[in-house]
Amino acid sequence: MFDYLTRRNLMKGLAATGLAGAFGGKAAFAADEPLGITLVVPSPIGDVGWGHALAAGLEPIKAAYGDKVKVTILENIAEGPDADRIMTKTVADGNKFLIAGSFGYQNGALQIARRDPSVTVLHASGFQVAPNFSPFAAQYFQGTYLLGMAAAALSKTGKLGSVSAFAIPELITSINAFALGAQAVKPDIEVSVVWVNSWFDPAKEQEAAKALMAQNCDVIFSNAQDTPSVISACEEAGVYAFNLNSSMKKYAEKKYLGCVATDWSPFFKASVDAHLAGTFKGANAFLGVADKVVQVVDWNPDVPADTMTKIKELEAKIADGSFSPFTGPITKADGSEGVASGVTMTNPEIIAMNWHVKGVTTPLPQ
Numbered sequence: 001m002f003d004y005l006t007r008r009n010l011m012k013g014l015a016a017t018g019l020a021g022a023f024g025g026k027a028a029f030a031a032d033e034p035l036g037i038t039l040v041v042p043s044p045i046g047d048v049g050w051g052h053a054l055a056a057g058l059e060p061i062k063a064a065y066g067d068k069v070k071v072t073i074l075e076n077i078a079e080g081p082d083a084d085r086i087m088t089k090t091v092a093d094g095n096k097f098l099i100a101g102s103f104g105y106q107n108g109a110l111q112i113a114r115r116d117p118s119v120t121v122l123h124a125s126g127f128q129v130a131p132n133f134s135p136f137a138a139q140y141f142q143g144t145y146l147l148g149m150a151a152a153a154l155s156k157t158g159k160l161g162s163v164s165a166f167a168i169p170e171l172i173t174s175i176n177a178f179a180l181g182a183q184a185v186k187p188d189i190e191v192s193v194v195w196v197n198s199w200f201d202p203a204k205e206q207e208a209a210k211a212l213m214a215q216n217c218d219v220i221f222s223n224a225q226d227t228p229s230v231i232s233a234c235e236e237a238g239v240y241a242f243n244l245n246s247s248m249k250k251y252a253e254k255k256y257l258g259c260v261a262t263d264w265s266p267f268f269k270a271s272v273d274a275h276l277a278g279t280f281k282g283a284n285a286f287l288g289v290a291d292k293v294v295q296v297v298d299w300n301p302d303v304p305a306d307t308m309t310k311i312k313e314l315e316a317k318i319a320d321g322s323f324s325p326f327t328g329p330i331t332k333a334d335g336s337e338g339v340a341s342g343v344t345m346t347n348p349e350i351i352a353m354n355w356h357v358k359g360v361t362t363p364l365p366q
Contacts, residue, residue, distance in 0.1 A: 011097030034070040035276065036095030037061070040087055043237025045075045049226035050199065053245040054124075056102050057264030061272050064242070067239030069272070087112055091119055097275055099268070100124065101106035103168050104198070109133070113282075120275040125170050127351060129282045136267060136360040137170050137351070140244055141177035143296045144221065145325035147242050147309050148181025150221045150257060151219035152189050153307040154240055155182075159192045161217030165199050165209040165224040169353045174244070174260075176357045177325040178221055183359055186224050187308065192217055193362040196225075205229040213237055219257065222248075231256065240300065251326070258299045266292055269294050286347050289319045326350060331358040 029329040039058060041051040058071050064173040075082050083105050087098060091112055096119050100109035103125040113133035121339065125136035151160050160182055164171050179191045192215055194208035206221075209230045212220055222230035222243035227253040235252035236240035243255040249256045267287055287293035297314070299308070317323035328339030333356040339345055345353075356364060 008359040031092070033082060033180050034068050034075040035065075035272070036070050036072065036090075036093070037099070037272070038072045038074060038087075038095045039099040040074045040077050040083065040090075040101055040105065041084075042077060042079055042104070043226040045073060045227065048228055048246050048248050048251075050224060050225055050245050051075060051101065051263050054099065054264060056246070057262075057268045058099075060265040061269055064269065065139060065272075067082045084108030084111075091116060096120065098122070101168075103166070106135075120271065120280050122271055125168060127284070129284055131282050132280060134271065134282045134285055136264075136285040136287065138260075138262050138294050139259050139286060139350075139357070140170065140174040140262075140294065141325055141350070142288045143294055144174045145177040145181035145184075145328050146296055146315055147221070147258055147260065148178040148183075149307060149311050149314075151178070151221075151240065151242075152182035152185035152255070153304050154302060155186070155189065155218050157216045157218045157219045158186060158189050158214065159223070160219045161206055161209075161212030161222050162191060162193045163212065163225065163230045164193055164221075166197060167195055169351055171223050172356065172364070173191040173326075173350055173353050174223055175221070175360060177351065179357050179359045180325055181334075182329070189359065191362075193360065193361045195365055197339040199224065199279050200226045202227045206233045209226060209233040209241075210237075213239055228252075239303075247298050256298060256300060257303075259297050262304045263293055263295070273283075284347075284351070286351060289315070290321065311343070332356065333358055333360050333363075 039054055043051050043053050047053045055073055077086055079102055087108055098121045100123045106123055106126040108117045109121050109123050110128050110133055113130050115133055125137050131263050156218045162175050182189045192212055193210055196204045196208050205225050206229045209220055219240040220234050224244055228248045231241050231248045231252045235255050240257045245262050246262045247259045312321055324344045326345040328343045329341040330339035332338040
C-alpha cells in the first residue's frame with residue numbers, strides 16, 4: 001500500500017495534535033504489523049525526476065512483501081526544521097524504515113538514527129555513517145562522461161552548458177565528468193554552468209537554459225532538476241539536452257540526447273531485507289553501473305556511429321572497473337594539478353570533490 005502526503009497535510013496533523021503529543025512516545029505495534037517505510041522528498045512526486053526515481057525504486061519492495069510493508073511518501077518537504085519535525089513524527093508513529101531523500105535532510109535524519117537504534121535510515125547524497133544510517137549516492141559521473149563524448153561529437157560551437165541544482169559534490173562530479181568526456185573527443189571544448197539553487201523551480205530552470213543558449217551553448221545538461229523545464233526549453237530551441245534520474249524523452253522527441261537513469265530498487269530491496277533480518281549495517285553506498293543502479297538510456301540516433309562505438313566500449317570498461325573518468329592527468333580549473341598522471345581518484349575523494357576541472361569556465365559558488 002502507498003500513501004502520498006504533502007507538507008501541508010502533515011503540518012495540519014502536527015497542528016491538530018500539538019508537537020508534544022506528536023512526539024511524546026512511540027506507538028506499540030504487534031509483531032504482525034507491517035513494516036512502515038517512509039520516503040521523504042523535497043519536491044512534488046511527478047512523472048519524471050529525482051523524486052519519481054526514488055518512488056519507483058520502492059515498487060519492487062511492495063511487490064515482494066505485499067501487505068507486510070506499508071509505504072508512505074511525504075512529498076514537497078522543504079529542507080530545514082519542518083523536515084526534521086516531519087521525519088521525527090513519522091518515526092514516532094511507528095515507521096521503522098526512513099529514506100531521507102535529499103542532501104539537506106542529513107542532520108535531522110542522523111539524529112533520528114542515533115536516538116532510536118531500531119530504526120534504519122537511508123540518506124541521499126550525504127557522507128555521515130552510523131550503525132543504522134547509510135548515505136547513498138549514484139555515480140552519475142560514469143554516465144555523464146559518456147554523454148559528454150556524445151555532446152562533443154554533436155556540438156558545433158564547442159560550448160556546452162549545465163543547469164545545475166546545488167553545488168554539492170555529487171553534482172560537481174557530474175559536471176566534471178561531462179567536461180572530461182567531451183574533452184576526450186574535442187580537447188578545447190568548454191562547459192558553462194548556471195546554479196539555480198533549487199531542486200524544483202521550473203521558471204528559474206527555463207531562464208537558466210535560455211541564458212546558456214544565449215552564450216551559444218548547443219548541448220545542455222539538466223543536472224538534478226525534478227522537472228522537464230530545461231529539456232522542454234531546449235527542444236523548443238532546437239538544442240540537444242540530457243538529464244539525470246529518469247527519462248524525459250517524451251518532452252523532447254527530437255533533441256533528447258539521453259538520460260543517466262537511476263534504478264534504486266536493488267539497493268532499497270537489499271536494505272529492507274537486511275533490516276527485516278536484523279543484519280543491517282550502515283555503510284556509504286556509492287553505486288554505479290556495476291551495481292545496476294546507473295544506466296544511460298534513450299541515446300539519440302544523431303550521435304555519430306564511430307562515437308557511439310567508442311562510448312559503448314568505454315561503458316563496458318566502466319562496468320568491469322577497468323576505466324574511471326577520474327584517472328589522471330586531470331588539471332583543475334585554476335590550472336593546478338587535480339589528479340596526477342596514472343592515478344585514479346578513490347571513491348572518498350570523488351565524494352568530497354569541491355573543485356572543477358579545466359574547461360569548466362564558471363567558478364564554483366562560495
